[in-house]
Amino acid sequence: QVQLVESGGGLVQAGVSLRLSCAASGRTSSTYVMGWFRQAPGKEREFVAAIRGSTGTTYYADSVKGRFTISRDNSKNTVYLQMNSLKPEDTAVYYCAAASSFTSYVRGRGMYDYWGQGTQVTVSS
Numbered sequence: 001q002v003q004l005v006e007s008g009g010g011l012v013q014a015g016v017s018l019r020l021s022c023a024a025s026g027r028t029s030s031t032y033v034m035g036w037f038r039q040a041p042g043k044e045r046e047f048v049a050a051i052r053g054s055t056g057t058t059y060y061a062d063s064v065k066g067r068f069t070i071s072r073d074n075s076k077n078t079v080y081l082q083m084n085s086l087k088p089e090d091t092a093v094y095y096c097a098a099a100s101s102f103t104s105y106v107r108g109r110g111m112y113d114y115w116g117q118g119t120q121v122t123v124s125s
């Protein structure tokens with residue numbers, strides 16, 4: 001089992017930056033991919049970013065590419081999502097997720113076995 005706890009969300013104005021953290025505990029050695037997803041009211045949960053544990057390869061949704069950066073600190077079992085130039089359309093609950101088996105399709109929700117409880121990010125215009 002892997003437990004994930006997100007933090008760092010909040011209410012900010014458009015244009016500013018925010019950094020989300022996801023602290024993992026439990027069998028963290030079994031996590032192949034760590035990802036961030038988000039869900040806005042009335043919308044499907046969508047892929048934001050992911051990072052492979054073995055290579056550090058990163059992936060981004062087109063909507064956040066160039067603004068968001070995913071990174072990890074293996075010594076702290078923590079994954080971060082640095083969000084710059086935030087826009088009102090970035091408003092959502094952000095979820096951290098972990099995949100416990102290899103997957104080539106990191107953008108699919110079904111590939112992830114563990115999820116955090118989510119952290120709210122609200123961007124005002």
